[in-house]
Amino acid sequence: MAVAERTIGTSPPRKEDPELITGQARYTDDLTMPGMLHMVVVRSPFAHARIKGVDASKALAMDGVVAVYTGADLAADWAGPLLMAWAVSEDLKNPPHWPLTKDEARHQGDGVAVVLATSRAAAKDAAEAVEVDYEPLPVVVDMEAALADGAPLVHEDQGTNKAYTWSLKNGDVDAVFAAAPVVVKERYVIQRAIPTAIETRAVIADPSPAMGEYTLWSATQIPHIVRVAMVVATGIPESKLRVIAPRVGGGFGSKLQVYAEEALCLLVAKKLGRPVKWVEERSENYLATHHGRDQIQVAELAADEQGKIRGFRFNIMVNMGAYLMIITPGTPLLGAFVYCGCYGGDAYEVNFTGVFTNTTPTDAYRGAGRPEATYAIERIIEALARKVGKDPVEIRRLNFLPAFTEPTPMPGGLSIDSGNYDATLDQALELAGYDQLRKEQQVRRERGDTKQIGIGLSTYLEMCGLAPSRVLKALNYAAGGWDAATIRLSPTGKVQVIAGTSPHGQGHATTFAQIVADDLGIPFDDIEVITGDTTLAPLGMDTYGSRSIAIGGVAVHRAAMKIVEKTRRIAAHELEVSDEDLDYASGTFSVKGAPDRAKTVPGLAWSAWTAHDLPDGMEPGLEETAVYDAANFVFPYGAHICAVEVDTETGQVDILKYVAVDDVGVVINPQIVDGQVAGGVIQGIAEALFEEAVYSDDGQLLTASLTNYEVPAASDVPSIVIGRGPELPSTTNELGVKGVGETGTIASPPAVINAVIDALSHLGVTDVPRPASPENVWRTIRSTRGGDGR
């Protein structure tokens, strides 16, 4: 019998695409319900103001307006505030975050009232007619200012702007630093980023008043978590609430959130008994969808004279914004263990201080904590290289953990699944033509060219596959980190895979179908994958933290193997042999020594359905569920090299070459993996060179449109060169897979910034602000040359 060709390691074109390239896919804003009302949120223009009164009479008198509700109007209706799921420490301050503020607006864009009308235009017009009496209050937007004595308080009743402190310590850090012959210390500012998914958020709440039932469509990454959070906020029982994430247009962490508008649409739909739709405008997206990053880092390494690292110490201040959202305080913790990069050392310390400011809340943004950690270590290791007079390649090789294929402890605790850091660096150096680049750099230096070349490295270690539930408990996160899949075979051998992860561009339908095709020997085209619906896929923890293959994919594989085990028993029964007498490969059970006596999984699906002759006690049908909770994280790693050309007169930075070598373990679909790498790298380059959220001192977001917040276009960025390294299987799971969604944004910012600094190092430049915009680079050059940078 022919063995089906393996699909793992090949790139069948995506199952998702046909509806997306023809305009037939339905995103939330494409949906409409009979009798639907449109909701518009009235938002505070002030970063901090007391709400002294709201006069909605003019709005209510306008055509098509059905209702206006203020925070005070709805105060008694909430079962609880918006969910904050990560109380990281005992000292955490968690002031309640209500969907509409009841008393004070604490950031520009804080919701004050909602208007419901029969059309979106009518609702918008009426929102402008709602008169709010604001009393402006003192504002604080800068973290260091917020912690100073006498600073204006974001939450007066908390008595402080310090949201929490959290520490991770391993070894006698102070002693190691005291004894070390070499210590380097630098300060880095990771600017605030705005995720900017091209689809803004959108929500529809559809009530069935007679049944007490609700369906909530939301452009979210986390329908399952939203459902639980909506119980907390609205009191609607979980059994009466279905949450659907239809096609979702990108997330990057910004849709890993439980938002006020989800709760508001549900509550208002409940009150009015009509469907309610809210669609975020781009200008609102800048104010009301969470931001990311925003850290001030003090990085220190202790080393010996040769530059061998002995100790790590990082003190990090993190801007929370005005409220703690679902994992605001925990986001930096996701990077806490990888401030060591892929280097060894005897002592390790990371301290976080969370700070409230009158700004939009921060939370997970692609990489969530790990880009910040990687930036700190990949910058400070270059400072160490300069201090001990070593090349950036040499200092890294000196400090790499040796190659390993069994779990190996890391300086901050936890164990890494597998890694060979020299191997990815070797490949990156070769793909980049490193030696040639250095020669070209030397030539330009000697010529004194205006345009200088710089080469930057980033050899990173990531941890992802969120997350082992026991570790999450130890870190005080409120939920688990498992995921689930159900596989159902129809009588004719077609397959439904019902998965608990919830994609928004990552290609789960394709990748999961490949796993099942290989496990069950069923054609790729006969497999459909269902996601993003809490009724169809009731078990799930959704998509974030590069978990969908490393957790969700393993659950899919395990469910498929349960199908194999059940069909093995049916095959053995039909062939009148024992289970152990059967060989299994690619969907076919054959009798050992008599391979022509065989049964296939699709045929056995028919047997399971007819139930005419099943083994004694076996239930009919062929449907299995697996829930997978990993024992450890997975740890992608790699080496990125960026070569830039910097115009020393204008500050303009152009990327000449970008090489990304990422070992993400076993690769299911190379084309999808390459797509994740390329997209992530460009998003990281955007942080390094272009993007920055800027607030005025009075808390006005100055970069509140796509014309001010510079998301790069195709003409601004290069094509990148991609390598895969040794592809060491993860030892955490039986598929050997790691995760690939975040490698690019984690690895690339320090590679780019190191390259810019390298290009200017002959001028004495050792730091450049992010983003390395022409202005920032030009000012850096000017101030280093002794000018004032103006």
Add this chain to the structure above:
Amino acid sequence: MDVTLSVNGVSRTASVEPRITLADVLRDELGLTGTHVGCEHGVCGACTVLLDGRSVRSCLLFAVQAAGQEVTTVEGLAAADGTLHPLQKAFHDAHGLQCGFCTPGFLMAARELLDENPSPTESEVRTWLSGNLCRCTGYQNIVDAVLLAAERMRGAP
């Protein structure tokens, strides 16, 4: 007021307020939700459609401005029998999309490019598409897809 347009070769009439954009008419009145609105201020390009063969941002154009003209949306890109346009096929083959939200705008902008210039260079493709934003792909596969479509449309091997 009533506005009559030819949309994907079919004459359509909608009753709209003068302030309603072409994007809103396509999506809300004519049910053509393939045209996406990503920023409402003419930067992201997700709402790109062709007006008499030229790309326009339908979020910045009032429907009344398009009266009497020929509008082509992503729904009109494939042949009447459903055969995909070479650009659609190339985006599928080259993994030129992830979440797909920006894709209709890129397809329409790229179609105008290939109508004008059947043999663009990579740099020309990047420059032409610089009015459209994608947050997922990093543009690499979009550019490759457009070059692949161009090659196929030229009948090159």
